[in-house]
Amino acid sequence: MNAGSSPITTAIRPLTRIEGPEIKDLARGAAILGTGGGGDPYVGRLLAEAAVRERGPVEIVQVPDIPDDAVVVSAAMMGAPTVMVEKLPTGTQFAQAVRDLTARLGIVPTHIACIEAGGVNSTTPIVAAAELGLPLIDADGMGRAFPEVQMVLPTLYGHAAAPMSVADEKGNSLMLDTIDNRWAERLARTATVEMGCSVSTAQYVLTGAQLKESYVPGTLSLCVELGQTLVRARAANADPVAAVADVLSGRIVFEGKVVDVERRTQTGFARGTARVAGIGGNQGREAVLRFQNEHLIVEVDRTVETTAPDLIIVLEADTGEPITTEGLRYGARVRIVTAPADPRWHSAAAHALAGPAYFGYDTDPVLFDGIVVSDS
Amino acid sequence: MNAGSSPITTAIRPLTRIEGPEIKDLARGAAILGTGGGGDPYVGRLLAEAAVRERGPVEIVQVPDIPDDAVVVSAAMMGAPTVMVEKLPTGTQFAQAVRDLTARLGIVPTHIACIEAGGVNSTTPIVAAAELGLPLIDADGMGRAFPEVQMVLPTLYGHAAAPMSVADEKGNSLMLDTIDNRWAERLARTATVEMGCSVSTAQYVLTGAQLKESYVPGTLSLCVELGQTLVRARAANADPVAAVADVLSGRIVFEGKVVDVERRTQTGFARGTARVAGIGGNQGREAVLRFQNEHLIVEVDRTVETTAPDLIIVLEADTGEPITTEGLRYGARVRIVTAPADPRWHSAAAHALAGPAYFGYDTDPVLFDGIVVSDS
Structure with missing residues (x-):
């Protein structure tokens, strides 16, 4: 292939x-x-x-x-x-x-x-x-x-x-x-x-x-591989979240407990914010997820970590099961994975099409590797 | 023809x-x-x-x-x-x-x-x-x-x-x-x-x-005739409103001054009510027009006079110029003409399609000649 x-x-x-x-x-x-x-x-x-x-x-x-x-x-x-x-x-x-x-x-x-x-x-x-x-x-x-x-x-x-x-x-x-x-x-x-x-x-x-x-x-092959990765990791008592991050060439940026979810439906879209209080190695820190159907921005300790078009994925901390923005619940233990989108999403035109500004956020796009892209 | x-x-x-x-x-x-x-x-x-x-x-x-x-x-x-x-x-x-x-x-x-x-x-x-x-x-x-x-x-x-x-x-x-x-x-x-x-x-x-x-x-011929009727009646110092009513086999049911217009826009339609205080022979009486883009109900002294599908036409009292529901203004002197719709509008199916109940009014259809048609 x-x-x-x-x-x-x-x-x-x-x-x-x-x-x-x-x-x-x-x-x-x-x-x-x-x-x-x-x-x-x-x-x-x-x-x-x-x-x-x-x-x-x-x-x-x-x-x-x-x-x-x-x-x-x-x-x-x-x-x-x-x-x-x-x-x-x-x-x-x-x-x-x-x-x-x-x-x-x-x-x-x-x-x-x-x-x-x-x-x-x-x-x-x-x-x-x-x-x-x-x-x-x-x-x-x-x-x-x-x-x-x-x-x-x-x-x-x-x-x-x-x-x-x-x-x-x-x-x-x-x-x-x-x-x-x-x-x-x-x-x-x-x-x-x-x-x-x-x-x-x-x-x-x-x-x-x-x-x-x-x-x-x-x-489609990647989707099947990701699903099977979860199954294999659990069967091997390995870490399914780390395994998923690995398949996507991504990294785990945060682990915590959802302490607040605010949602409002605007013009047919579910917009909202979720606050995640750090646990384990992230004790005392906080992540904020900003979503609009998809997770579009993740901030850690008030600094933007990654934005769309790159991938922000929220997984159930132990099983690695994906959690939709609709399914985010108070008290859920989650890990947040970021991963690079297809490189063709890393252009000014692509950011105009689906970057934070299009969704109404006053944030420049931040790529997976932390590079800030000024839209101006 | x-x-x-x-x-x-x-x-x-x-x-x-x-x-x-x-x-x-x-x-x-x-x-x-x-x-x-x-x-x-x-x-x-x-x-x-x-x-x-x-x-x-x-x-x-x-x-x-x-x-x-x-x-x-x-x-x-x-x-x-x-x-x-x-x-x-x-x-x-x-x-x-x-x-x-x-x-x-x-x-x-x-x-x-x-x-x-x-x-x-x-x-x-x-x-x-x-x-x-x-x-x-x-x-x-x-x-x-x-x-x-x-x-x-x-x-x-x-x-x-x-x-x-x-x-x-x-x-x-x-x-x-x-x-x-x-x-x-x-x-x-x-x-x-x-x-x-x-x-x-x-x-x-x-x-x-x-x-x-x-x-x-x-x-279309009827429309031209109605327009020309206004012109001819005015030129002859005749009553243009009476002339229009005549062409439509209708009658003038009220004359008065608009004293209140209430409008609200709901799901794309201009709904509203206008109150008309009688003048001349109608002194002391009141007419109420209920409209939703078109005039759908006219009441005189709290009695329903005529409803859609029959025609309820509001004309400027002197000139006979038609006034749209959007153009209804406080203080306007108007005459209200009613006239029979095409007879095919006088069936139960037609009333279900465009009678008062369809538009949300709790009123049975009242035909031009005063016959009340129960929808039940």
């Missing part, structure tokens, strides 16, 4: 198909890369397991093996993860969004891809691929999770999210044609809210060549 | 084309039928005049002359009339919505139609027809104005609003496929708000035969 620009995936065994048993690990690993967002891995797992059980295994294709003239559609869900739990989408809904989009464009899709790494959106493309009988590409558009449609590497390469289709479980559907990817986000988001906060979408129709330049290769 | 089920249009000269000078009368007459809603006739007039000036006259076709296999698309604007004034739509925007829709369906439209009678939506189809070089049908889907997409007679005949297209002035567009006409309203409405409250739409693709059974014939 060609690991492209992601050195972290070098040693990982590439997936060749998804048959069922690996989905649990995949969803859990995706929730780690989801950095607190991207939805509940349990929901994503149930959907994908049901699809593979009913429709058969899904073939996984590695990025270097995709023909340049492949016609790739990324399938996803949009909405509030909490709603998805109560209103489980139908399997056919995902395929419907892809079918609507390709019918509109008069194209025949050859591959399905994954737009983000997250508990739900790493697994929903499995459902779409199974329903449509198409191979799924081992890649994603971010190498992590972000909350908005335009916050993907393809945007930085000038690739359009729209035409984009949105389908709900009732049978309503929308087709969007927008002047830029941020408008695709705005119009799809308002429709999603009106449709009940749990819709399937299809977007970023790319050629194989376009996908090769702009997607992060190996994401 | 065949007046179909609308006896009120019997004596009216049918329009054959729209060349420019008649647009002023048409827009003002449409604002009368708009019953307080449907937008500012001045905006509608400017748009249509510019389109005819630039693209030439628009041919008007009478309903009986439409071939049964005609392919008719209704063009309209959606949004807040106040925003339209500040953000005048581009002429090409209307044609774009029609082109998007027909391209999607793979059909060639033969005629444009008008979905509602109102200051803006009686004239926007003129713009679309002029841009597209298509004839415009002398009809509309309501015979009045109502605020929501599904509130048209075609809904009662089982005709679908969607596929429906929405286009903004920036170049964004949406295509909706919905399970019913109320969902078309919901999804188009939220998109409209996000797009800046002033978009053009195309919907209700019907055959000529479907249009003949479900549209109100002669609306």
